[in-house]
Amino acid sequence: MSNIVASFQRSKFDQTKVPDLSGKVFVLTGGTNGIGLSVSRTLFKHGGRAILLGSKQETGDAACEYIKTGDLDKAPHDYKEGFGAQRDNSANGATKDGQVEWRLMDGTDLKEVADVAKTLAGELDRLDGFLAIAGLGVNAFELTKDGYDSHLTVNCLTHILLLSQLLPILEKTSRNHPDADVRFISMASEMHRFTFGGPSEKWGGSSFADEEEFKKDVGPNNLYSRTKLGNILTVKALVDKYLQPPSKILAYAVHPGGVATGQNDQIKPAYGETLGKVVETLVRPILRAPDDGALSTLWAATAPEARSGEFENGTYYTDPAEPGKETSEATDPELINNFWNTSLSILEKVVGKENVGPFKG
Numbered sequence: 445m446s447n448i449v450a451s452f453q454r455s456k457f458d459q460t461k462v463p464d465l466s467g468k469v470f471v472l473t474g475g476t477n478g479i480g481l482s483v484s485r486t487l488f489k490h491g492g493r494a495i496l497l498g499s500k501q502e503t504g505d506a507a508c509e510y511i512k513t514g515d516l517d518k519a520p521h522d523y524k525e526g527f528g529a530q531r532d533n534s535a536n537g538a539t540k541d542g543q544v545e546w547r548l549m550d551g552t553d554l555k556e557v558a559d560v561a562k563t564l565a566g567e568l569d570r571l572d573g574f575l576a577i578a579g580l581g582v583n584a585f586e587l588t589k590d591g592y593d594s595h596l597t598v599n600c601l602t603h604i605l606l607l608s609q610l611l612p613i614l615e616k617t618s619r620n621h622p623d624a625d626v627r628f629i630s631m632a633s634e635m636h637r638f639t640f641g642g643p644s645e646k647w648g649g650s651s652f653a654d655e656e657e658f659k660k661d662v663g664p665n666n667l668y669s670r671t672k673l674g675n676i677l678t679v680k681a682l683v684d685k686y687l688q689p690p691s692k693i694l695a696y697a698v699h700p701g702g703v704a705t706g707q708n709d710q711i712k713p714a715y716g717e718t719l720g721k722v723v724e725t726l727v728r729p730i731l732r733a734p735d736d737g738a739l740s741t742l743w744a745a746t747a748p749e750a751r752s753g754e755f756e757n758g759t760y761y762t763d764p765a766e767p768g769k770e771t772s773e774a775t776d777p778e779l780i781n782n783f784w785n786t787s788l789s790i791l792e793k794v795v796g797k798e799n800v801g802p803f804k805g
Contacts (some may be wrong), residue, residue, distance in 0.1 A: 447560055450672075451503070452493060452640055452734045452787075456763075456764055456765065457484050457739060457743050457747065457764035457765065458533065458536060458537075458739060458763050458766045459533055459534060459535070459536040459537050459543070459735070459738075459739075460514060460536045460741065461537070461747065462486055462490050462537060462742055462746050462747075463490070463746060463747075463748060464489040464539050465487060465491045465492035465542065465572075465746065466491035466492055466539075466540070467491070467623070468491045468492045468493070468544070468572040468573070468576060468624075469492070469495070469568065469569060469570050469573075469617075470492055470493065470570050470571075470572060470573040470574075470627060470745075470747055471482055471494065471495045471497065471564060471568075471573070471574050471575070471606075471610065472487075472494060472495070472496050472497065472574075472575040472577055473549075473575070473576055473577055473578035473602070473603065473606070473680075474493060474498075474505075474576075474577035474578030474579065475496030475497065475498065475507070475546070475575070475577065475578075476496050476498035476500070476507035476520070476525060476546055476678075477503055477507065477520045477522065477523050478502045478522075478526070478577075478734055478737075479512070479631070479669050479700050479734055479737045479738050479741065480575070480577035480578065480739070481507050481511070481519070481520070481523050481535045481608065481669065481734065482497075482523075482734040482735045482738040482739050483575065483577065483738045483745070484511055484512075484544065484737065485510065485511045485534040485535060486534050486535070486542060486684050486735075487542065487596045487746075488511050488512075489534070489535040489539070489540075489541065489542075489543045490537070490540075490542070490543045490641070490746075491537050491539055491540050492543075493542050493543040493544070494511070494542065494544045494545075494793035495545055495547065495549050495564070495693075496508075496544065496545070496547070497546070497548035497549045497560065497578070497606075498546055498547075498548065498549065498578075499548070499549060499550050499551060501548065502520075503575065504546040504548065504623045505546075506518060506519055506520045507519065507520060507523075507546065507554070508545070508546055509546055509732070510523075510728050510755045512541070512544065514532070514535055515797055516532060517595045521526060521652045522788050523734060526731075526733055526734045527733045527734065527735075528733065532659075532733075532735060533735045534734075534735045534738065539556065547560060547564075547804060548694055551578055551598040551602040552589075552594055552595065552597055552598055552717070553588070553589070553604060554588075554590060554601060554602065554791065554794045555794070555795050555797050555799075557602050557605050557606060557795075558605055558609075558693055558795040558800075560606070560800040560801045561605055561608070561609035561801065562607045562609055562799065562801075564606075564609065564610065564613075565609040565610060565612070565613060565801065566600075566729075568610075568613050569616075570613070570614075570616075570617045570621065571613040571614050571617050571623075571626070572617055572624055572625065572626055572627075573626065573627050573628070573629065573742030573745050573746075574606070574607065574610050574614060574615070574626070574628050574629075575627075575628075575629045575741065575745055576603035576606070576607075576630045576631060576650075576675070577596060577631045577741065578598060578599075578602070578603075578631075579595075579599040579631060579671065580594060580598050580599060580667075580668070580671075581668070582664050582665055582668045582757070583668070584597070584664060585661035585663075585664075585667060587767040588661065588671050589636050590794045591659060592655070592658045592659055592790065592794075593658055593659060593660065593661075593667065595667045595668060595670070595671045596671055596674060597768055599672075599674065599675065600671050600674040600675060600753075600787065601658075601670035601680060601787055601790060601791060602674075603678065604678060604784075604787050604788070604791065605631065605791050605795070605800065607628065607682070607801075607803075608800045608801035608802070608803055609801035610801075611686065611693075611803050611804070612627075612729075612795050612801065612802065612803070612804060614628065614693055615691065615693065615694075615804065618691070618693055619621070625746075625748070625751060626692065626694070627693065627694040627695070627696070627744065627745050627750075628658070628679070628682065628693065628694070628695040628696075629673040629695075629696055629697075629698060629739065629741055629744050629745045630676070630678055630679050630695070630696075630697045630698070631675060631697075631698060631700065632672045632673075632675040632676045632679075632697040632698060632699055632760055633668075633669075633672040634670045634699050634762065635668055635672050635730065636669060636672040636673040636675075636770065636771065636773075636774060637667070637669075637771050638660075638665065638666070638669045638682045639665075639666060639669045639773065640662075640663075640666055640669075641663055641666040641670075642645050642657055642662045642666065643657050643663030643670060643673070643707045643773075643779065643783075644662055644773065649662075651676075651778060651779055651782055652674075652779060652783040652786050653782045653784040653786065654786060655789065655790050655793075657780065657786070658786070658790060660750070671675070673771075673773060673774055673779075674783055674787075675697055676697045676760050677774065677779055677780050677783040678697075678769055678773040678784070678787075679695045679696065679697045679758055679785070680758050680774070680775065680780045680784070681780050681781070681784035682695050682713060682758075683695050683758035684758070684779060684780065685784070686803055686804065687757060687758075694744075694750065694751060694757055695757060695758055696744040696750070696757075696758070696759055696760070696761060697760040697761070697770075698719050698740040698741050698743075698760070698761050698762075699739040699740060699761065699763075699768055700729045700732075700738070700739075700740055701732050701736070701737055701740075701762075701763070702732060710719075712715065712794065719729065719796070737765055739763070740761055740762070740763055740764055742764075743761070743764035744764075750765070760774065781796045788800065
């Protein structure tokens with residue numbers, strides 16, 4: 445089944461359709477493993493400079509070796525395993541090698557994220573894309589040292605904090621470089637449809653109106669689903685509040701499909717060793733390889749057609765060029781504003797207002 449889906453996708457958009465990215469710069473969270481690693485390699489093989497943010501030294505080093513050599517044996521183990529018997533197509537249509545580097549960043553530590561964000565903002569004169577791919581999957585509830593749900597912290601708050609410092613660089617790039625096609629991409633999911641337990645008041649949530657929602661355990665699936673809704677809300681808020689004309693920046697949320705990545709290993713601590721192994725065994729045969737899961741992100745981040753008037757800024761896509769018809773929650777103005785405002789309030793509380801960027805350059 446996964447091969448059929450992959451074949452159908454490739455008939456419309458695949459790595460061969462990624463344009464030449466020479467001279468362009470991308471920052472990626474989650475770029476050292478899974479879907480993000482496949483995206484990183486494609487950007488690199490089309491001439492782009494990819495700056496990867498990751499939390500593990502060994503994984504980051506292995507990711508860079510794989511990106512440069514294409515040798516899956518040098519890639520992180522669970523990334524290699526995600527291909528099974530399928531061929532790695534991440535370098536298809538390659539034009540020339542670009543540059544790749546990675547920076548250590550623990551997404552659960554917002555103070556560390558703030559430091560990395562400010563460092564990048566101080567170093568970069570150009571930024572063509574910020575791809576917010578990193579995320580915890582279906583996993584057990586855990587509070588960060590700052591007292592907030594680790595899922596919402598890693599999947600959402602970290603990216604908003606990075607964006608607060610990087611958006612002025614994205615805007616400057618869009619203004620100053622005639623060849624620029626600047627974009628922000630957030631990794632969402634069809635799981636955003638299943639937020640039972642919160643944030644809706646119907647399920648006992650607070651509609652993100654206060655930070656208590658960001659501390660609440662709503663169960664393994666719902667913890668993940670809540671963040672995927674949050675990622676779409678982030679894109680909607682960004683477009684509504686900051687990316688209206690004359691801004692030329694595009695912001696899209698994307699769904700990668702079910703993909704064989706290291707996130708699947710998180711099922712066991714969420715549900716226990718026995719049940720978790722059963723669930724993992726059942727879903728593995730229908731999962732896409734990482735390079736197939738990367739297609740929606742690559743399309744949203746690089747495809748020239750995505751800038752045509754056919755595609756509305758702030759849209760959620762389930763496959764390349766296919767709008768996902770997000771839920772009423774994901775387009776609810778109250779939820780959009782609440783999520784954005786409460787997220788900023790938490791960030792200012794944890795890292796200090798002076799360490800949350802201005803969002804405008």
